[in-house]
Amino acid sequence: MKSVMRNGWIIGLLALLGLLLVATKVIQPNFGQSGLESLSRAALPFAFAAAAQVIVVVAGGIDLSIASMMAVASVTAAVMMDGGAVPAGLTVLVVLCLGALMGAINGSLIVLTRVPDIVVTLAMLFVWEGVALLILRAPGGGSAEWLRNIIVGGVAIPGLPPSATGWIPRSLLVLVICLAVIWVPLRRSRLGLAIYAIGSDQLAAFRSGVAVGRTRIAAYSVAGLFAAMGGLSLTMSTGIGEPIPGPYLLASVAAVVLGGVVLGGGRGGLLGPIIAVFVLRLVRMDLTLLSVDPNVTTIIEGSIMVVVVMIGGLLAVRSRRR
């Protein structure tokens, strides 16, 4: 009973995703392995941005600086790897640390100044944007070839026939591993509980002995880490660094909402928003395939969001009455 209630939203989203995949196949009969692969690769930065937003929103905050942090991570990686100046492995490590640091700075400012999350991260949106442009004035830099290959093509496992695993995009596997490595241990730790606790009821959390300030900083820090992964994925797939932040901020909030995470904090998981990212990407792809006017596309995307959240709310009310 409880697991159905908890997972109802995800089951609904998966059904929606399946429906959209079928629709795609109908619209474009030769949609197959390569279509799936490019969809997954395009969704990668959006998925990391959504993951970053999820953890902050669950902790009761919101981070408007995610896209800017991604830009900083992207240009830093591109500059470091340009011409093979720094080994790619080291670059990845440095950029991930940089992301966590940027997040920690966001969180510390919120805790120390007691200025609301939305104001601090709005300010940091501009700060990180400026930092990215200082590092790299125009799109450029480079990326190691083997890094790029990690997210291109299908999965090949030695010993298995390519037809068994080849249809799974590598980028999807990378996404799942990167998210799971952070999220699964976090959900099983007291820090994870504390993050849900401060988002749910800050006073009760304080009285239960949770260090509220430190937990909030940690949540923003993990968000920074995910944002750095998003920035890296941008550099990996394009081969260059892009100092101007992409459309990832509002997309991340959209995925969080569509993914069943309550904006007030304390409720929701990572799986829903990640599925929501794919749903939103697929909708856009289908409408493009149908050669719908791009302006109409955004109208439809917005409408889907409101309708889905409304239906979810109605179902929740009905199940409570019963």
Next chain:
Amino acid sequence: MTEIGAASPILDASGVSKRFGAVVALNDASLQVASGEIVALMGANGAGKSTFVKILTGALRPDGGHVRIRGRDRIVASPAEARQSGLVPVYQEPSLIPDLDVADNLRLGRTPVEPVLHWIQELGLGGLRLDDMIGQLPLATLRILDLARALASKPDVLLLDEMTAALPTDLVERVLKVVRRQAEEGRSVIYISHRFAEIAELCDRATVLRDGATVGNVQIEPGVEERIVELMLGASMKPGETAKKKQAVRQDGATAPPRLRVKGLGAGAKLSDVSFEMGRGEVLGVVALEGQGQDELFEVLAGFQRPDAGTIEIDGQAVSFSHPADAIRAGHTLVPGNRADALLMQQSVRDNIALPFSARPKNWGRIAMRGEGERVANAIERLQIDTRAQGELRRLSGGNQQKVTIGRWIATGVETLLLFDPTRGIDVRTKRQIYPLVRDLAGQGASILFYTSELEEIQLACDRVVVIFGGKVFDIMDAAEADEQTLMRAAYGLTGKALPGAAEVRQG
């Protein structure tokens, strides 16, 4: 546990003081608790009880004095540290995270599961599952769970704040039994409650606070209630100097139906069965300790909340409010206890007073500037509102802000005014202006329901008074007989001469 001589108390707080800006909340509060002792901490509304509790539990830092546990000075920065030092509180609002399940909540506070389960059994909640979500459990269950969690950490001193308030009778019995056993095992308990019956049954001693200072320590023995009430009230009792003025107003009440008749009203967990009548031109006082259902009563009458049971009649006609606007249309207007709930702090005095004129959509058009100006000016004049800072309401003093909240209804014209503690936190001079104003309005035929936490105001402003205890009407008396001592006794559910039918209240 190390043995400490019986003479030295486990908890020793003395000379504790705390001020918030200009307001002195505590000036000399003390509390000693010996091992195995159950001490009641008592005080009327505003005596500083909750501030003292916050200091004891580490949620606030005192400005002066000291708190020692087992003879060690204790500086606690957080509830977590207070817990480690051996004092574990159970607050009135459960400190459980609504979006986590029971098991996760225990994990969060590093509470071992086995003892909690044991205590849950002991306290009579066998049906609780570890994967139940906290947000979906009823309040009574949460309070028991909170208590079980506190017991599981084997505290030296257990602080229970109104532990039995939201519980049904069978759970109350079990809780009292468990608490008594704790004391027999040598643990100490600080017990805060409004229920004399429980205190008499359970406690060894009562420490009484008044105006931020500890004014007495009494052993609990039969008949001690009188002494405690006296201590809570202090020497300030002047015999009913103001049996006065209420002339003429009520004679018509004999024939016409009353302005407001409330029958068997119940709402939420706290308000269970309240009935009374209020005539035209009557000022009806309401007296109750905190959390006895008076908040719900006022919210229902103002249309903020729908009642679960009972009826409301206005001039003999049954009404039901589904929106505050319905209540306002029926002439019911609320002046809430918290001024900030009713006022637009950044707007001018004039806009605030004029707001109800334009509350209805049909009035959304052009504002009749001159008419509005006149009515506002009248209200300001009548209330003697200090208008030097009228451009922005938040720059006015609290007393003047309160006058604005009342003034807006004077300007609109009012039939039934619901005043919820209108003199809370305002200066004496303004208070003295508000009583005649209330009488004046009543003289013009308005009916006024007047809840106050300051008992002396009943005789200063009211005709009759309803005392509510445990969500039910405990007594209705004429203001002339309602001196502070009588009211205090009634508010605590102690009877001098109770209404017939109030007997079961006292047992519950």
